[in-house]
Amino acid sequence: MTIEKKEQEHRLHDLKNVNGPVVMRMAPSPSGPLHLGHSRMAILNDEYVKRYGGQLILRIEDTNPQNIDPVAYTMIPEDLKWLNVNVTQIVIQSDRFELYYEKARELIRKRAAYMCTCEVDTFKELLMAGQACPHRDIEPESNLEKFQEVVDGKNRDASPVLIIKTDIAHPNPSVRDWIAFRRIKGTHPRTGNKYSFYPMMNFSVAIDDHELGLTHVIRGSDHISNTEKQKYIFNYFGWKIPEYFHYGNISIPDSILKTSIIKKGIKEGIYSGWDDVKLQTICSMARRGYQPETFRKYWIDSGLREVNAEFSWDIFNSINRQFIDSGADRYFFVKNPVPIKIADSPEVMSRIPKYQGKPERGFREYMIKASSELFITREDLENIKDGEKIRLKDLFNVRYNEGTFRFSEIEPSKEKIKIIHWCPSESKPFKVERPDGSFDEGVLEPQGIERNGIFQFERYGFVKKVSGEFGIYIHN
RNA sequence: GCUCCGAUGGUGUAGUCCGGUCAAGCAUAUCGGCCUUUCGAGCCGACGACCCGGGUCCAAAUCCCGGUCGGAGCACCA
Numbered sequence: 001m002t003i004e005k006k007e008q009e010h011r012l013h014d015l016k017n018v019n020g021p022v023v024m025r026m027a028p029s030p031s032g033p034l035h036l037g038h039s040r041m042a043i044l045n046d047e048y049v050k051r052y053g054g055q056l057i058l059r060i061e062d063t064n065p066q067n068i069d070p071v072a073y074t075m076i077p078e079d080l081k082w083l084n085v086n087v088t089q090i091v092i093q094s095d096r097f098e099l100y101y102e103k104a105r106e107l108i109r110k111r112a113a114y115m116c117t118c119e120v121d122t123f124k125e126l127l128m129a130g131q132a133c134p135h136r137d138i139e140p141e142s143n144l145e146k147f148q149e150v151v152d153g154k155n156r157d158a159s160p161v162l163i164i165k166t167d168i169a170h171p172n173p174s175v176r177d178w179i180a181f182r183r184i185k186g187t188h189p190r191t192g193n194k195y196s197f198y199p200m201m202n203f204s205v206a207i208d209d210h211e212l213g214l215t216h217v218i219r220g221s222d223h224i225s226n227t228e229k230q231k232y233i234f235n236y237f238g239w240k241i242p243e244y245f246h247y248g249n250i251s252i253p254d255s256i257l258k259t260s261i262i263k264k265g266i267k268e269g270i271y272s273g274w275d276d277v278k279l280q281t282i283c284s285m286a287r288r289g290y291q292p293e294t295f296r297k298y299w300i301d302s303g304l305r306e307v308n309a310e311f312s313w314d315i316f317n318s319i320n321r322q323f324i325d326s327g328a329d330r331y332f333f334v335k336n337p338v339p340i341k342i343a344d345s346p347e348v349m350s351r352i353p354k355y356q357g358k359p360e361r362g363f364r365e366y367m368i369k370a371s372s373e374l375f376i377t378r379e380d381l382e383n384i385k386d387g388e389k390i391r392l393k394d395l396f397n398v399r400y401n402e403g404t405f406r407f408s409e410i411e412p413s414k415e416k417i418k419i420i421h422w423c424p425s426e427s428k429p430f431k432v433e434r435p436d437g438s439f440d441e442g443v444l445e446p447q448g449i450e451r452n453g454i455f456q457f458e459r460y461g462f463v464k465k466v467s468g469e470f471g472i473y474i475h476n
Numbered sequence: 477g478c479u480c481c482g483a484u485g486g487u488g489u490a491g492u493c494c495g496g497u498c499a500a501g502c503a504u505a506u507c508g509g510c511c512u513u514u515c516g517a518g519c520c521g522a523c524g525a526c527c528c529g530g531g532u533c534c535a536a537a538u539c540c541c542g543g544u545c546g547g548a549g550c551a552c553c554a
Contacts, residue, residue, distance in 0.1 A: 016493095027554080028554085029553080029554045031553095031554085063554085064553060064554070067553065120552070123552085124552095127551070128477075128478095159552085161552060170478095171478070172478055172479045172551095173477070173479090173550080173551060174478075174479080174550035174551045175478095176551085182552040183552090184552090200552070200553085201553070201554045202554095220548095221480080221547095221548060222549055222550090223549085223554095224479080224480060224549065224550090225478095225479065225480075225549060225550050225551095226549090226550080226554090228479090229550090246481090248482080248547085248548080249548065301488080301489070301502085301503070302488070303489060303490075305482085306481060306482070307481075307482045307483080307547080307548095308481090308482080308546095308547055309489085310487080310488075311488085312487060312505095314488085314504055314505065315487080315504050315505090318503080318505095319503085319504095325517065328517085330517085356511080356513090356514075356517080356518075392513095393513055394513065395513095412512070412513060417513095418515075419514070420514095420515090458514045458516085458517080459514055459517095460514095460516075461516075461517095476516055476517085
């Protein structure tokens with residue numbers, strides 16, 4: 001009997017209620033460029049649109065002028081392009097304020113929304129007690145008037161809000177009569193000072209999800225109660241509610257993802273910019289040598305569950321390794337180099353394959369003079385025992401005795417001995433930046449100097465080489 | 477305060493909706509071996525899991541109830 005292993009490909013589960021093409025969206029706020037966490041929703045949405053056909057809308061949610069960094073308007077589409085996410089339409093919410101106002105007026109006329117000028121604390125207290133605020137039953141005409149006044153920017157001193165009527169006794173207090181618009185001070189990067197009464201995310205999202213014809217919305221579990229709130233809008237208008245799926249949040253260890261912290265860090269010089277190696281922004285990870293395919297495979301493999309999970313750098317790096325390994329020629333980089341002299345060695349030509357098992361890729365060749373000086377890492381030197389024989393990879397064997405290396409033989413030993421890498425004396429200084437911002441300093445073999453790109457430095461790790469003297473560590 | 481969700485090996489997951497093909501798949505980690513020279517890449521192999529209790533059923537990782545544990549979110553950010 002032969003046991004056949006069934007090859008199981010990781011596959012995202014199907015979406016519910018798919019009838020024909022889907023319309024989906026991703027909706028980042030433009031507080032900065034996209035990061036690793038964002039890439040998940042982008043790729044997952046993209047995968048489903050690829051599966052079913054349809055539209056993928058990028059909707060930039062810039063309805064809070066205090067939370068916008070203008071660079072995001074250009075960086076977000078670039079990040080998505082790099083991730084190979086196929087956006088079919090871009091919608092910017094700040095283009096649509098008039099639409100939101102119009103829908104708000106309709107809701108006021110339906111007695112589904114009202115203007116309120118209660119103090120924040122008073123309003124909250126009433127809500128917690130399940131009591132209506134005195135403004136709740138004011139006639140639509142009066143509300144429309146007040147709404148228009150605020151939209152027109154009159155009565156600057158008060159802090160009016162537009163509230164959506166839901167259920168004042170709803171078991172979840174946060175679902176009870178929620179705020180749809182509030183006044184925000186500050187200049188909007190795209191609309192300037194034209195508007196000051198801004199829609200809350202729950203309002204603009206509900207309107208746009210309908211107006212843009214969304215069929216399926218997948219988003220984080222942090223939106224569960226928002227979905228409930230937004231459904232009130234759909235019901236007031238009699239709109240068809242999209243199919244929602246809420247996935248669990250992924251916590252990404254050892255990462256800095258909060259744009260506010262990143263911006264502060266950039267200002268203070270802790271980070272060199274959005275693409276600083278210490279950050280997990282898409283632009284940084286791209287610069288560091290991560291591949292777009294890695295993001296996609298990782299997120300598909302992780303699946304789409306309602307449970308929260310933890311991101312695994314081990315697995316992510318392992319996937320990336322699969323994508324970069326075959327393209328990465330090997331070179332010797334000796335970190336913390338120590339020059340050693342080999343006694344009694346003959347002149348030898350060392351011929352090292354650029355890629356093990358693929359001679360067609362070529363060789364690195366070095367003529368090593370008799371009794372030459374070479375570099376090895378301090379770590380290797382410290383670990384050599386007196387009397388030990390070791391192999392200098394693709395060169396010859398040496399024996400270490402009382403502080404001196406003596407040539408032993410060219411042919412590889414039959415017995416197992418330690419194999420270490422080395423660099424010829426004419427190697428050049430080279431620096432590698434680590435993901436924590438520290439630097440490894442050493443020497444790189446001469447033939448590795450000219451070429452830039454992704455390489456594996458043997459026994460060290462994969463490095464994205466950006467110049468003749470500098471590279472960025474990717475992972476081992 | 478309230479609402480919601482989940483529990484599969486060290487880690488990340490597939491399977492759970494529609495119970496049998498699951499004596500549980502994949503990946504990663506670890507360990508071992510192999511590449512007639514990478515301790516760190518690659519290839520091969522091994523190890524290793526269905527939270528607990530009860531119920532339904534011929535049959536439960538899968539359905540129901542209880543418990544325990546864990547997580548998340550919300551109240552003028554998105």
